[in-house]
Amino acid sequence: MSENDLPESNLREPIEPSAHGIGVFEIIFLALITLSVIGVAITDFSPRLSTYYWFVMLPVFAVGCLIIEWSHARKRGAGSFKILGRQLLIWIGVLLSIGLVYALLSNGRLDYENTGLIILLLLALATYSAGVIVDYRLCLLGISLGLTLLLMSYLEEYIWVMLILGSVGIAVSMLFLSRKLRR
Numbered sequence: 001m002s003e004n005d006l007p008e009s010n011l012r013e014p015i016e017p018s019a020h021g022i023g024v025f026e027i028i029f030l031a032l033i034t035l036s037v038i039g040v041a042i043t044d045f046s047p048r049l050s051t052y053y054w055f056v057m058l059p060v061f062a063v064g065c066l067i068i069e070w071s072h073a074r075k076r077g078a079g080s081f082k083i084l085g086r087q088l089l090i091w092i093g094v095l096l097s098i099g100l101v102y103a104l105l106s107n108g109r110l111d112y113e114n115t116g117l118i119i120l121l122l123l124a125l126a127t128y129s130a131g132v133i134v135d136y137r138l139c140l141l142g143i144s145l146g147l148t149l150l151l152m153s154y155l156e157e158y159i160w161v162m163l164i165l166g167s168v169g170i171a172v173s174m175l176f177l178s179r180k181l182r183r
Contacts, residue, residue: 032127054098054119068137101115120149151166
């Protein structure tokens with residue numbers, strides 16, 4: 001049986017775990033959540049720096065999603081150009097959307113505090129959309145980013161305490177979920 005003849009259920013197998021039981025997906029998941037929270041904080045405290053930060057974050061998110069899709073594509077023999085094309089369309093749309101958010105900011109229609117939250121919302125939506133195409137776990141990441149957005153918008157005064165507790169909770173949840181899915 002060749003890779004192209006794999007049954008549908010094998011197309012969405014978890015990414016292979018590392019030697020320590022933490023898979024590539026879990027590492028990407030935790031990194032993107034952490035970088036997003038840092039981005040919202042930077043937007044609140046250093047507006048000028050936030051523009052650069054979010055435009056750097058966009059390729060980081062794109063590469064994270066691309067790595068996850070590529071690991072699935074290897075198992076089913078999908079073409080590289082198709083993968084790159086799909087991901088490129090998603091993330092170019094997000095890039096244009098972030099540019100529009102900064103246009104609204106420069107016109108005075110938004111403030112910096114809300115700009116960071118809106119950009120996090122765009123990243124959450126794009127990650128969720130990539131998950132619909134690639135792997136349901138990216139949908140979970142998009143939902144987690146959305147929940148992080150809500151948490152940050154309601155609990156901004158206590159964000160650093162919540163950040164630590166949330167990061168620990170997400171890490172424990174992801175490890176538990178990945179181990180459960182492997183069984």
